[in-house]
Amino acid sequence: MEHIITKGLTGALINLFFCFSYINAQDTLVIPQTGNGGVYNTCYATVWDTGLDSNYTNNIHSTITIAPLWVQQVDLYFEIFDTETHFDSLSIYDGPSPSFSLIGTYSGTSLQGQIVSSTSNSITLQFRSDDILTHAGFKIWVSCLMSDEELISSKPIIYPNPVSTSFYLSGIEMEEIESLEITDISGRIVSTKMLASFIDVSELQSGVYILLIRLKNGRLHYLNWIKA
Numbered sequence: 001m002e003h004i005i006t007k008g009l010t011g012a013l014i015n016l017f018f019c020f021s022y023i024n025a026q027d028t029l030v031i032p033q034t035g036n037g038g039v040y041n042t043c044y045a046t047v048w049d050t051g052l053d054s055n056y057t058n059n060i061h062s063t064i065t066i067a068p069l070w071v072q073q074v075d076l077y078f079e080i081f082d083t084e085t086h087f088d089s090l091s092i093y094d095g096p097s098p099s100f101s102l103i104g105t106y107s108g109t110s111l112q113g114q115i116v117s118s119t120s121n122s123i124t125l126q127f128r129s130d131d132i133l134t135h136a137g138f139k140i141w142v143s144c145l146m147s148d149e150e151l152i153s154s155k156p157i158i159y160p161n162p163v164s165t166s167f168y169l170s171g172i173e174m175e176e177i178e179s180l181e182i183t184d185i186s187g188r189i190v191s192t193k194m195l196a197s198f199i200d201v202s203e204l205q206s207g208v209y210i211l212l213i214r215l216k217n218g219r220l221h222y223l224n225w226i227k228a
Helices: 008-022
Strands: 027-030 034-040 045-048 061-066 071-082 089-093 102-106 115-117 123-128 137-146 157-159 166-170 177-184 189-193 198-200 207-215 220-227
Touching (some): 027 034, 137 207, 137 220, 157 220
Parallel strands (some): 027 045, 034 061
Antiparallel strands (some): 089 102, 089 123, 157 166, 166 198, 177 207
């Protein structure tokens, strides 16, 4: 996924400040045992099953909705996904409730390491488990595409994404770049990188980051990426 602000450097910095002010702290959300777990206006969160870092419980039937304001898209990265195949399942809906379009129903390890995205500003998770076996469950990272960003399908891009230890930066000439910086989701610079198309990020903890690409012409690109 790649985002670019086309308002010049000043506009971009203002936009980034707004985005970071809005999502300046990570939330930990836990899907409840039963019922509606609520609607959360967050763009930086981890979503867990009922067991957190242990196995989920039996007889779960509940929902949770992620619906931040002023965003164009909600992205879910499944760092962990392990349920009893066919019997314990996660259904994902493209909207603020299960009455909206079903993106898919998943079980086993089918979502491990995958990204699922909404087509609007909200996405709903519905988890069901039976009364017999349980597994590790899920840990999901939430990130967003802000609505006042322009999504560019071409260049530049980071690949692979999610990232394990390193990534390639493609689609931009190194001589056009002034600097490369990595920030956390709060906007704090955590690393400054040499100008290169191959970038080692093995020193970083798992999480959601942004690569800031400052160009010599004053334009600023920033690319969301996930360190697995």
